[in-house]
Structures are given as structure tokens and as C-alpha cells.
Amino acid sequence: MSNIIDGKAFAEGLRADIASRVGKLKAEHNLTPGLAVVLVGEDPASEVYVRNKARQTVEVGMASVEHKLDAQTPESDLLALIDTLNKDDAIHGILVQLPLPKHIDESKVLDSIHYEKDVDGFHLTNVGLLSTGGDGVVPCTPLGSIMMLKDRLGSLSGKNAVVVGRSNIVGKPMAALLLAESCTVTIAHSRTQNLDEVCRSADILVAAVGRPEMIPGDWIKPGAAVIDVGINRIERDGKKKLVGDVDFASAAPVAGAITPVPGGVGPMTIACLLHNTVQQACRQHKIEMPAA
Ligand code: NDP
Numbered sequence: 578m579s580n581i582i583d584g585k586a587f588a589e590g591l592r593a594d595i596a597s598r599v600g601k602l603k604a605e606h607n608l609t610p611g612l613a614v615v616l617v618g619e620d621p622a623s624e625v626y627v628r629n630k631a632r633q634t635v636e637v638g639m640a641s642v643e644h645k646l647d648a649q650t651p652e653s654d655l656l657a658l659i660d661t662l663n664k665d666d667a668i669h670g671i672l673v674q675l676p677l678p679k680h681i682d683e684s685k686v687l688d689s690i691h692y693e694k695d696v697d698g699f700h701l702t703n704v705g706l707l708s709t710g711g712d713g714v715v716p717c718t719p720l721g722s723i724m725m726l727k728d729r730l731g732s733l734s735g736k737n738a739v740v741v742g743r744s745n746i747v748g749k750p751m752a753a754l755l756l757a758e759s760c761t762v763t764i765a766h767s768r769t770q771n772l773d774e775v776c777r778s779a780d781i782l783v784a785a786v787g788r789p790e791m792i793p794g795d796w797i798k799p800g801a802a803v804i805d806v807g808i809n810r811i812e813r814d815g816k817k818k819l820v821g822d823v824d825f826a827s828a829a830p831v832a833g834a835i836t837p838v839p840g841g842v843g844p845m846t847i848a849c850l851l852h853n854t855v856q857q858a859c860r861q862h863k864i865e866m867p868a869a
Contacts (some may be wrong), residue, residue: 594869618648721845741784794827
């Protein structure tokens, strides 16, 4: 087996599972999960993400609703829209595309989404459920990362895991998931001393920093599993390129398993968003998630 973890293929498989579950929900429960995506402003990158999310939502048989609001939209209008979506029985997941314009309080908006319609896992109730071992919704990027790790390694119990990065959307939930799998977890960040040694202690290394190719191959324990969450746009030899936080060329020969960038963690993020929407639809209707 190649040591490259093919996130694109894994995400395709996950989407096929989701499509099968959605088919069963429709046939057996007359339930079509619906995802509403709200975009405020005209950030071109966000527009691409929103388009991809809507397309993939429809492809797995779910309903997709898009709300595009003007960049000047007052916070109160956005909160009113979320209130309407919270009460709409056809909508099971609400995603507000980040970043929001500066005049809008991001955390206030995220917390206004009912936690059972939160598909990002950013609502404080879901954050609390994750950190206390409860049954909530898990942020998409760490969820995709842990799925790929478990698929490749089987049990993660007892392994030394190092997560570089402590953001609320990647680093912290990733660490919580690894802890829930009984790893011994270290969270490293910009103030960590001897980061190279910390990384070398990892059986599982997750890089979520946002610094192009910061982690070289000689920071990696031979045979370790490396999940590279970073997405960095650089220019090399006059060409624009996407690279991760790990220097893939020197890391791939050392790692036992490694996600490339692009084609690793990235494709899993939207697939996990769809998974979370189905999970929330089942939760709202008190139905067990059907088998794929
Ligand atoms: P943040 O900027 O929120 O967090 C970065 C983290 O890296 C911080 O905790 C910071 O530490 C730490 N850090 C910064 N510099 C260093 C350093 N020199 N040594 C050690 N740690 C350092 O980023 P995100 O978590 O939002 O994203 C991280 C990366 O993942 C980005 O490249 C982003 O594009 C990518 N990403 C990819 C996704 C996907 O779908 N694949 C989804 C989300 C993000 P401190 O807290 O001390 O400042």
C-alpha cells in the first residue's frame, strides 16, 4: 500500500455512503436533509466554496438553499435570517460562510444558530459536547482528519499524537478527537520550545499552522502518520502553487502515511459537512443514522 493517503478518493467514498444514507432517509422516513448556506459579501474565494458546497449537497440527494447577502447587511438582518432558518423544518443544517464583514460579530452569529442545526461544530454547546465526550457535531476538517487516520491505522489508542496549531476550528478540536481515541496528546503552538523535538516524538503528527512547508522531513519520526491540514498559496519558479505546512518532498520518504496538499485533508472538509448535515437531520427527527 502506498504511504500517500488519498483524501480525494476517501472523500468520494464518504460522499457515496452519504448518498446511500440520504436515499434511505427519503425512502423510509420521507426525510430529505436540507442545508442552508449563508454568504455575506462578495469574497471570490468564499463564493467558490459556497458553490462547491451547494453542488455537492445536491449531488448526494440533499436539498440546498443559498442566501447571498450584501456586504453592508446589518448584523440584525443576518440574525433575523438565522432565526427564520432555525424555525424552518425543511432546513437541518445552517452554515454561515466565514469570514464575515468586520461590522458583524462572528461569535454572536455562530451562537445564534441552533446547536442542532450547527453543521460546523462551532456552536459553544457542540464545542462543550466534544470536550466532555458527548454526542455533538464535530468541526469538519478535524473530523475528516480523524476518519482518515482511523481508516489507515485502525486503533489509535496509546499513540503519541502531536498537533501543531491551537485554533478553535482545527487544532483544539483535533486534539480533543485524538484524546477521545486514547492518544497521548501534545498541542504545540507559536510559543512551543524545541518544536522539532516535540514533532519527532509523534507517532501521529497533525500540522495546522498556515506556514508553507514549515515542517521538514527530519522533524518526522520514521513511520509516523502525518496529516497536513495547511493550505498555503505560494509562487515558485514563476508558478502559483498550493503547499501544506509539511515539506512533502522530504517528509514523504520518512512518513509511514502522509496526506498530500492538495488532495489530502482539503477534499474531506465538504464531505464531512454533508455527513454532519445528515447527522443533524437524524438527530432532529430522532432517527438513528441509517447504515450506508
Ligand atoms: P490559525 O491561524 O487560526 O492558527 C494557526 C496556529 O498555528 C496557531 O495556533 C499558531 O500559534 C500556530 N503557529 C503559528 N506559527 C507557528 C510556528 N512558527 N510554530 C508553531 N506553531 C505556530 O489557523 P487555522 O487553524 O485556521 O488553519 C491552519 C491551516 O490550516 C491554514 O493553512 C489553513 O488554511 C488550513 N485550513 C485548512 C482547512 C482544510 O479544509 N484543509 C480548513 C481550515 C484550515 P498561536 O496560537 O501561538 O498563535
